[in-house]
Amino acid sequence: MTMIVVNIAEAKANLSQYLEALARGERVVIAKWNRPVAELKPIAAVRTAPRPIGLAKGAVRVPPSFFEPLPGELLDGFEGRAPETPAYKPPSPRRRRKEG
Numbered sequence: 001m002t003m004i005v006v007n008i009a010e011a012k013a014n015l016s017q018y019l020e021a022l023a024r025g026e027r028v029v030i031a032k033w034n035r036p037v038a039e040l041k042p043i044a045a046v047r048t049a050p051r052p053i054g055l056a057k058g059a060v061r062v063p064p065s066f067f068e069p070l071p072g073e074l075l076d077g078f079e080g081r082a083p084e085t086p087a088y089k090p091p092s093p094r095r096r097r098k099e100g
Contacts, residue, residue, distance in 0.1 A: 003027040005036070 004018065004026055011018060011030045018028045018040060028040040076082070 003029060005029045005031055005034075007031055007034070 002021075004021055006014075006018065006028065008030060011028075021028055022040055022042045029036045030038040030040065070078075
């Protein structure tokens with residue numbers, strides 16, 4: 001892939017020429033004082049035909065366990081209930097030595 005680096009004034013003067021270069025697959029970088037500041041990229045073509053159905057058929061396997069009920073503690077988390085855990089005990093403060 002070819003990369004074209006142009007300064008701002010040149011890009012303004014020859015924009016249509018650089019758009020054609022994009023269509024050919026080239027990269028166009030716009031620079032200010034020879035430092036890159038922007039890159040022109042082509043926009044992906046819009047799909048005109050509908051997407052075919054079933055392209056991933058057989059690529060994904062759903063195990064039977066997927067359809068089993070979730071464990072209670074996981075359901076509680078989804079429903080915003082606190083899990084049933086022992087009460088929180090903050091750590092005991094450390095004793096400081098007295099400096100004398």
